[in-house]
Amino acid sequence: MKAFFKNLFGIETSTKNNAKGEVMENMFCYQCEQAANGGCSKVGVCGKKPDVAALQDLLVYSMKGIAFWANLAREKGAKDAAIDRFMIDGLFTTVTNVDFDADEIAKLVRDAASYRNQAQALYEKANGGAYTGIVPEAAKAFHAGTTAELVELGAKHGVKSDDIDADVKSVQEIVTYGMKGYAAYAHHALVIGLENDEIYAFTHKAFAATLDPKLGLMDFVGLAMECGRINLVTMELLDKANTDSFGHPVPTPVQLGTKAGKAILVSGHDLRMLEELLKQTEGKGINIYTHGEMLPAHGYPGLKKYAHLAGNFGGAWQDQAKEFVDFPGAIIFNTNCIQRPADSYKDRLFTWGLVQWPDVKNINGWDFSPVIEKALSLPGFEEKPGKEILTGFGHNAVLGVADKVIDAVKGGQIRHFFLIGGCDGAKTGRNYYTEFAENVPADCVILTLACGKYRFNKLDFGDIGGIPRLLDIGQCNDAYSAIQIAVALAGAFNCGVNDLPLSFILSWYEQKAVAILLTLLHLGVKNIKLGPSLPAFITPNVLNFLVENFNIGPIGTAEGDLKQILG
Numbered sequence: 268m269k270a271f272f273k274n275l276f277g278i279e280t281s282t283k284n285n286a287k288g289e290v291m292e293n294m295f296c297y298q299c300e301q302a303a304n305g306g307c308s309k310v311g312v313c314g315k316k317p318d319v320a321a322l323q324d325l326l327v328y329s330m331k332g333i334a335f336w337a338n339l340a341r342e343k344g345a346k347d348a349a350i351d352r353f354m355i356d357g358l359f360t361t362v363t364n365v366d367f368d369a370d371e372i373a374k375l376v377r378d379a380a381s382y383r384n385q386a387q388a389l390y391e392k393a394n395g396g397a398y399t400g401i402v403p404e405a406a407k408a409f410h411a412g413t414t415a416e417l418v419e420l421g422a423k424h425g426v427k428s429d430d431i432d433a434d435v436k437s438v439q440e441i442v443t444y445g446m447k448g449y450a451a452y453a454h455h456a457l458v459i460g461l462e463n464d465e466i467y468a469f470t471h472k473a474f475a476a477t478l479d480p481k482l483g484l485m486d487f488v489g490l491a492m493e494c495g496r497i498n499l500v501t502m503e504l505l506d507k508a509n510t511d512s513f514g515h516p517v518p519t520p521v522q523l524g525t526k527a528g529k530a531i532l533v534s535g536h537d538l539r540m541l542e543e544l545l546k547q548t549e550g551k552g553i554n555i556y557t558h559g560e561m562l563p564a565h566g567y568p569g570l571k572k573y574a575h576l577a578g579n580f581g582g583a584w585q586d587q588a589k590e591f592v593d594f595p596g597a598i599i600f601n602t603n604c605i606q607r608p609a610d611s612y613k614d615r616l617f618t619w620g621l622v623q624w625p626d627v628k629n630i631n632g633w634d635f636s637p638v639i640e641k642a643l644s645l646p647g648f649e650e651k652p653g654k655e656i657l658t659g660f661g662h663n664a665v666l667g668v669a670d671k672v673i674d675a676v677k678g679g680q681i682r683h684f685f686l687i688g689g690c691d692g693a694k695t696g697r698n699y700y701t702e703f704a705e706n707v708p709a710d711c712v713i714l715t716l717a718c719g720k721y722r723f724n725k726l727d728f729g730d731i732g733g734i735p736r737l738l739d740i741g742q743c744n745d746a747y748s749a750i751q752i753a754v755a756l757a758g759a760f761n762c763g764v765n766d767l768p769l770s771f772i773l774s775w776y777e778q779k780a781v782a783i784l785l786t787l788l789h790l791g792v793k794n795i796k797l798g799p800s801l802p803a804f805i806t807p808n809v810l811n812f813l814v815e816n817f818n819i820g821p822i823g824t825a826e827g828d829l830k831q832i833l834g
Contacts, residue, residue: 293308293317293422294307294308294309294310294311294315294317294320294321294422294425295307295308295320295425295426295427296311296315296320296426297426297802297803297804298363298440298444298447298777298778298804299312299313299363299776299777299778300690300692300694300775300776300777300780300799300800300802301313301692301693301694301776302803305803306426306803307320313363313364313606314367314606314607315367316367316369318369318414318418319366319367319368319369319372320421320425321417321418321419321420321421321422321425322369322372322373322376322414322417322418322421323360323361323366323372323421324421324422324424324425324426325376325417325420325421325424326357326360326361326372326375326376326379326421327357327358327361327443328405328421328424329357329376329379329380329383329405330354330357330358330379330474331403331405331406331474331475331477331478332379332383332403332405332406332407332478333350333353333354333379333382333383333386333471333474334354334470334471334472334473334474334475335386335402335403335405335406335474335475335478336383336386336387336389336390336406337350337351337354337386337389337390337471337475338471338472338474338475339390339394339398339475340386340389340390340393341468341471343390343393343394344393345389345390345392345393346389346464346467347385347386347389349382349385350382350385350386350389351464351467351470351471352457352462353378353379353382354450354467354470354471354474355450355453355454355457355466355467355470356375356450356454356621357375357379357450358446358447358450358470359447359450359451359453359454359621360372360375360621361447362447362448362450362451362603362777362778362779363603363604363776363777363778364584364603364604364605364606364777365602365603365605365621365622365623366621366622366623367605367607367623367624367625368623368624368625369414369418369625370414370625371623373413373414373417373418376411376417376421377411377417379411380408380409380410380411381411383406383408384408387406387408403478405424405478406478426440431480432484433806434484434806434808434809435483435484435487437804437805437806437808437809438484438487438488438490438491438809439477439487440804441491441494441781441785441802441804441805441809442473442477442487442490442491442494443474443477444778444781444782444804445491445494445495445498445778445781445782445785446470446473446474446494446782447778447779447781447782448498448777448778448779448780448781448782448783449466449494449497449498449501449502449779449782450470451536451602451603451778451779452498452501452502452504452505452744452779452782453466453501453504453505454621455505455508455536455537455538455539455602455744456501456504456505456507456508458537458539458540458620459508459509459512459538459539460508461504461505461507461508462504463500463501463504465497465500466497466500466501466504469493469494469497472490473490473493473494476490488812491785491788492785492788492789493789494782494785495782495784495785495786495787495788495789495790496786496789498782498783498785498786499747499750499786499789499790501782502744502745502746502747502786503747505744505747506744506745506747506748509538509567510661510663512538512539512542512569513538513542513567513568513569513570514567514568514569515567515568515661515663515664516563516566516567516658516659516660516661516663516664516741517566517568517659517664518566518657518658518659518660518664518735519565519566519571519657519658519659520655520656520657521557521562521565521578521579521655521656521657521658522577522578522579522652522653522655523578523579523580523653523654523655523656523725524578524651524652524653524654525554525556525577525578525580525648525649525650525651525652525653526554526577526578526648526650527647527648527649527650528552528553528554528647528648529551529552529553529554529596529642529643529645529647530553530554530555530556530577530594530595530596530597530642530645530647530648531544531548531553531554531555531556531596531597531598531599531638531639531642532556532557532558532580532581532591532594532596532597532598532599533555533556533557533558533561533599533601534557534558534559534560534561534584534587534598534599534600534601534604534605535559535560535561535600535601535602535603535619535622536560536561536601536602536603536742536743536744537601537602537619537620538564538567538570540601540619540620541555541557541561541564541570541601542569542570543633543635544599544635544638545570545573545575545576547635547636547639548575548635548639548642549573549575551639551643552643553575553596553639553642553643553647554575554577554647554648555573555575555576555577556577556578556579556580556594557576557578557579557580558579558580558581558587558590558598559581559582559583559584559587559604559718560584560717560718560742560743561579562579562658562739563658563659563739563741563742563745564576565578565579565658565659566658566659566660566661566741567659578653579656580594581594582691582718582721583691583692583718583719583721583722584603584604584606584691584718585604585606585691585692585693587605587606588606588607588608588609591608591609591611591612591616592609592611592612594612595645595646595647595648596615596642596645596647596648597615597616597617597638597639597641597642597645598612598615598616598617599616599617599618599619599630599635599638600616600617600618600619600622601619601620601622602620602621602622603622603777604777605618605622605624607624608624608627613626613627615641615645616628617629617630617637617638617641618630619631654725656724656725656739657735657737657739658739658741659739659741660714660735660738660739660740660741660748661740661741661745661748662740662747662748662749662751662752662755665738665740665748665752666751666752666755668734669755669756669759671732671733671734672734672756673756673759673760675731675732675734676760676768679710680710680731680732681710681711681712681731681734681768682708682710682711682768682833683708683710683711683712683768683769683770683832683833684711684712684713684714684756684767684768684769684770685703685704685707685711685712685713685714685769685770685772686713686714686715686716686749686769686770686771686772686773687700687703687704687707687713687714687715687719687720687723687772688714688715688716688717688719688720688740688746688749688772688773688774689716689717689719689743689773689774689775689776689780689783690717690718690719690743690774690775690776690777690779690780691717691718691719691721691722691774691776692774692776692799694799694800695799696798696799696800696822697719697722697774697798697799698722699798699799699822699824699825700719700722700723700772700774701722701723702825702826703772703825703828703829704722704723704726704728704737705723705726705825706825706826706829707736707829708833709729709731709736710731711736712731712734712736712737712738713728713736713737713738714738714740714749714752715737715738715739715740716739716740716741716742716743716745716746716748716749717742717743717746717780718743719774720739723737724737724739740752743779743780743783744779746783746786750786750787750790753767753769756769763791764790764791764792765791765792765793765794770794770796770832771787771792771794771795771796772796772822772828773795773796773797773798774797774798774799775797775798775802781802784797788813788817788819792817793817793818793819794817794818794819794820795817795818795819795820796820796821796822796828797819797820797821797822798821798822799822800821801821
């Protein structure tokens with residue numbers, strides 16, 4: 268391995284009373300892979316209660332109303348940065364495993380009511396008068412009252428409230444979930460200081476389109492493909508934000524053991540937040556550990572320079588409840604994916620920014636002294652070195668040795684590339700990805716990204732001529748790196764991406780995965796295997812469209828799928 272561096276890279280299911288004391292039992296949500304029985308109707312598998320579901324539905328409904336006016340205003344050349352940024356934060360708030368606090372979401376709904384009025388005023392000023400067309404109900408002003416009143420109103424505007432064609436609704440939901448996905452990435456980029464007006468413009472246009480009864484199925488199919496393009500723009504923006512700030516990732520061994528000293532565990536995706544915490548803990552005897560999607564942070568030169576960035580603790584998000592019990596320090600989530608915390612660690616758990624859980628301390632801003640004080644009061648770890656795993660194979664690192672990779676393909680040393688990655692989850696069937704990776708032949712290379720890699724990233728796959736057979740590209744948003752690598756290889760071999768010896772074996776859980784899938788479809792990528800189950804919001808007709816146009820299909824058995832792909 269040293270030669271490689273030198274030569275190549277130098278569920279709780281109870282109901283809850285609402286504010287009126289009434290038991291809230293009715294909801295419907297099918298936006299994540301683990302949706303129960305085609306859609307959670309009593310309580311979300313994620314832990315989302317009916318009141319939170321209703322408020323999130325109302326927030327989405329309210330943002331459609333904002334978009335109606337903001338889109339009209341943009342047609343007149345007027346826009347408002349505050350409105351644009353609110354839309355991104357509002358969408359991100361409704362992503363699975365982000366915000367479970369009803370009162371906090373209610374505040375956002377009240378903000379949405381205000382921004383709706385602001386957007387209408389923006390349009391009327393640009394238009395020189397009032398709008399003379401038909402105003403959809405979602406775009407009309409409403410009284411943003413108490414949390415209980417908003418819950419009652421939100422229950423009327425859920426996913427099933429629209430009386431429209433099922434296939435049209437299906438594609439509308441695909442577009443909405445794609446927007447939620449790229450909103451997460453746009454939020455991360457904005458935290459660092461980068462934004463792109465094209466993202467805002469599409470968000471308003473697409474949401475406004477859902478209020479237009481004249482649009483049909485193929486109109487929304489077109490918007491879905493455009494949503495994929497916008498996600499590519501967003502991932503590129505975030506890649507630039509991260510690499511400009513912290514440098515391009517480099518292959519880096521990450522310690523899975525522990526160092527003696529106090530400890531803080533950081534879970535989520537936000538690199539800027541991690542950097543600030545590293546600065547504030549420097550010299551205090553506190554070691555910082557990453558969890559989940561924060562693992563790739565170790566590959567960035569601007570972050571790995573901190574000696575107290577000690578290693579990675581635990582695995583993917585769904586194991587947090589059983590793993591965090593054993594972490595003897597403070598824990599902080601900077602983005603999804605938080606679960607209902609156990610009492611055994613709830614008192615040392617913090618959230619940051621948009622992530623919220625009732626009765627869990629939220630850090631709103633950049634002062635992490637409460638987290639630091641908690642860590643200093645706890646016992647911390649003893650010295651216990653463990654296994655090392657590699658991360659940091661972003662597009663810059665891999666393309667830096669593209670000539671050697673290409674030579675290995677031409678020489679027959681590398682037969683095939685498999686991108687095995689995406690979201691992990693607790694639903695049965697995900698052992699498929701472990702079995703698939705284990706059975707990939709020794710002359711094939713595995714690219715991986717997102718938390719799905721925890722299914723197999725501790726296994727020893729060896730190397731091919733100094734090139735590791737397992738290349739951890741990074742977080743889910745680093746699908747951008749995978750795309751850049753694929754495009755570069757296609758250019759080198761003078762062929763299309765679909766003609767490469769490259770197969771996509773994807774796992775999905777939430778809406779960022781939807782956004783990435785739309786990007787791959789926008790780029791014309793075919794023959795994708797998707798699992799462990801297909802989205803409940805895709806109707807049979809929409810699925811047939813995807814099969815006929817992209818040959819997308821469900822995963823089968825690891826042995827059968829490998830045989831089909833490799834012949």
